Amino acid sequence: MSDRDERGGAGASAPPRDCTVLSLAVADGALWAATDAGLWRGCGGIWQLWDTPPATPIVSAFVRAGDEADGLMLAAGVIGGVQYSVDRGAHWYEAWVDEVTSGVTCFTVSPRFAVDRVVLAGTEQDGVLRSIDGGRRWRLANFGLTGYTILAIAAPLEWGRREEVFAITEEGIYRSPNGGRAWQRADEGFVGAAQALAISPWFAADRTLYLGCEGAGLYRSIDAGRSWHLRSAKLRNVNSLWIAPDDPQLLVAGTGDGEIMRSTDGGADWEYGWAGPDAVLALAEHQNTLYAGLYQGGLLMSSQRGTSWHRSIER
Amino acid sequence: MAIPEVLLGLAARESLMRGFDTLARLLAITLGPAQRTILATSYQRAMPEALGEAATIARRFVAPPDSAENIGAMLLRNLVWRQHERCGDGCASAAVLAQSLLAAADRYQAAGFDLVALRRGIDRAVAVATAALRRAARAVDGEDDIERVALAMCGDPQMSPLLAELFVLLGADASIVVESYTAPYLEREYLEGGRWKARLASPYLAGQSANRMLLGAPRAVLHDCSVALFAGTVQSLEELRLLLEQVAQSDRRRLLLVAQNFGEPALTTLVINHQRGLAQIAAVELREAGERRRRDFEDLAALTGARLLAADRGDRLRDVASESLGRVRRAEATDRDLAIYGTRNSGHVRARVAALRTHLAVAADEAEQSELRARLGRMANGTAILKIGAASTPERELLGARAEQCVRALPLALRDGVVAGGGSAYLFAADALGGLEASGAERLGVEAVRRALEAPLRQIVANAGKRDPAQVLAELRRRGSDWVYDGVADAIVRVDECGMLDAADVLCEALQAAASGAVTALTTEALVLKRAPETSFAP
Secondary structure, rough: OOHHHHHEEEEEEEEOOOOOOOEEEEOOOOEEEEOOEEEEEEOOEEEEOOOOOOOOEEEEEEEEEOOOOOOOOEEOOOOOOOOEOOOOOOOOEEEEEEOOOOOEEEHHHHHHHHHOOOOOEEOOOEHHHHHHHHOOEEEOOOOOOOOOOOOEEEEEOOOOEOOOOEEEEOOOEEEOOOOOOEEEEEEOOOOEEEEEEEEEOOOHOOOOOOEOOOOEEEEOOOOOOOOEEEEEEEEEEEEEEEOOEEEEEEEEEOOOOEEEEEEEEOOOOOOOEEOOOEEEEEEEEOOOOOEEOOOOOOEEOOOOOOOEEEEEOEE | OOOOOEEHHHHHHHHHHHHHHHHHHHHHHHOOOOOOOOOOOOOOOOEEEEEOOOOHHHHOOOOOOOHHHHHHHHHHHHHHHHHHHHHHHHHHHHHHHHHHHHHHHHHEEEEEEHHHHHHHHHHHHHHHHHHHHHHOEEEEOOOHHHHHHHHHHHHOOHHHHHHHHHHHOOOOOOOEEEEEEOOOEEEEEEOOOOEEEEEEEEEEHOOOHHHHHHHHOEEEEEEEEEEEEEEEEEEHHHHHHHHHHHHHHHHEEEEEEEEEOOOHHHHHHHHHHOOOOOOOEEEEEOOOHHHHHEEEEEHHHHHHOEEEEHHHOOOOHHHOOHOEEEEEEEEEEOOOEEEEEEEOHHHHHHHHHHHHHHHHHHHOOHHHHHHHHHHHHHHHOOOOEEEEEEHHHHHHHHHHHHHHHHHHHHHHHHHOOOOOOOOOOHHHOOOOHHHOOHHOOOHHHHHHHHHHHHHHHHHHHHHHOOOOOOHHHHHHHHHHHOEEEEEOOOOOEHHHHOOOOHHHHHHHHHHHHHHHHHHHHOOOOOOOOOOOOOOOOOO
16 A cells, blocks of 8 residues: 555545535546545545545535646635645645635636646635635635625636636626636626536637526527527536536536436537436546536446446445 | 016917927827837936826926927927826827917918918818717727727737726726836736725724734724714714614624724723624724715715714714614725725615716816726726836836826727727818818818828828828828728738727817817917016926
8 A cells, every 4th residue: 555545544435325525626646526424535446535634624625736746736625714735635734715704615726827826716605715826825806796605616728818717606607807816797698597617628719618507508608708598498407517628519417406417519409317316516527437426425427428327336 | 577578470479389399299209109209308317217108298398498489388288288187198199180280270370361260160170070080980899809909009918908807897987096016017906895095993803813914914804794884983882882782682793883083982892892702893984084084984875785874964873773784795994994895786886886977977177087986996896906017117107107098098998989090090080071161261271170180190100210101191091991001010901900999089089189279379469478487387
């Protein structure tokens, strides 16, 4: 067993079947699952319960920033605060955070992190936090926001002329043209309550974004959020969206009703991949396997990019 | 008292024209993308000052030796400065237009044509040309378009994207402060919410978190708190008793109390309540005085939904009702300012923003405009700081002046649209004068304006120094109004390809200011010179 394996907690089973998976992230050659049963690290079909950052008993959001050599990881707790690790999770340090009262719900990392060291975090009630030093210090960056409950925040894989970032709040959709320094509404043509966001991997060229809603519909924008159009009314209550990094037409959506659906034509038509009782909260791909994190349902996996799904094997 | 010298008739006009021309020639050098820089000696420092912006050059141009010529120069200087105050741009154009118009009209006047009819012709031609410019304007749409307009105005590819970003995020009524920056690059900072000049009444009301050490100045932060506003001095415990009881009984138990002043007993009461944890309190004193403080209180009342209690109206804090309390999502107070966040979109705020915009549209005074923009910023959009950094101080100053100019001129482009730049719009506005019916001296007045409208383009071509202006004019007329002369590339190009655009309103204002100045000079028949003329440092 390597040093890193020794740092992991006891047991080599998958996350419990009844745990709630709050977020999924790929880091350090492994898939990380932030659950109410702790932080889990999965690699090659082997799962380990990882040492949770001491000040963050339940990790609500997790992200890796920088390249593999960087070793920087960020974790945030349900209760509040952000922890960072510079040695791939061996040791955790508490970051300085502007005075906020609510927990962090999501992270996104600048596509130019190696240069600008910018990371953004969405909070439950206090808006957006922005760090310009790789997660060590966080300041509120709410200029232009009127809704402070951040449901999702995402940056494209690559920035073009402008440093565009998108955020969904309880009040609407916001676009930042400057790497999260300030925000403006970007929901012309959109009706409903957005919950999930996916950005095309070729965003710099095709300017395409997808929005999943609480009610009916999947919306698409092909002008970087300036205007939105209903793409499909078939989907309902979309909680999570995943878009293939090598194919902008391939989308997978997880709903609050426990369905996982797949589209191969940029969201126009959808086919069922899974139907279960547990809401789908997170989607992520690791080593050609797609994972879905469920509310009180553990993890699902698909080796066919969402065509069919099965439960991860407990070991 | 010394008897003043009086110059009459031709002698007066010749002196006036000479002074007018001297300054106009200086300002003309700065017109166009291939503008030249002027180095001027400075009283304050040994190093000469690099000047590239017409308004600054005009401001530095003080008292040439001949007092009669000085009057002509000061007439143009005043005209240019008014253009700068109104638009922040178009100063060199105004000077070139005025010089050309005056030269042509003066020849007609010297030939004995009727001055009144000449003037009537000028006025009618200016009105027609202005209307033609406004008709030719197209709206500015989207961030890329704003960036092109900004680039045409400032000529700086690093600054124009930042300006576009600021105006896209903050709108045409943006409250933008231009500041010097120590780093050798440009940066921007966004100040969310409304900010007031204020101070936390006691450092003991500041937060006790570890963050405080990192931030330096004591800071009180309240989340989701009640707000009470009292325009007066809070003196005693009795005045606060009811208010504190109401806050202690409420769910939130957090209070932002803003007043003019706090007396020692009242402040002690607040600090004790705060430290004992009965309620989290931030007591804040507004730092402005007089009318400004009253407006600050009114803006705070609109933003927070609190009723303003004013001592001079007989209101007493001890009678405060729970309905008089407002509410904000987040408030931060330091020893320098009070910041309020998360209060927008109420009907009160929208009404107040609309009223402020109406005031701003008619405000002529620069200071008043600036104050209204600042108030709009804190009520509607927030404030942004454009930080100007450069490798050297002269470069930083030059960039700063350019940024200031754009920050003032861009809103006009956003409101009234843009036209082809580089003097092209003036050239084609002159075509509209062809349909103007006039005869005799009035016709000559129209002709003087027509010739003047060609002058900016001629000057831009001359400044580029690569072609004959007449040849460029003929080529542009042949191609049409979508084409402009690019002095840097020495090419005639389509407007949408090169992005050379000017704010229509700036061009209209420059033409009107030039006509006004030229007519004043034209109708001058006598100059009165004091023996010891007072030098005016006011523009």
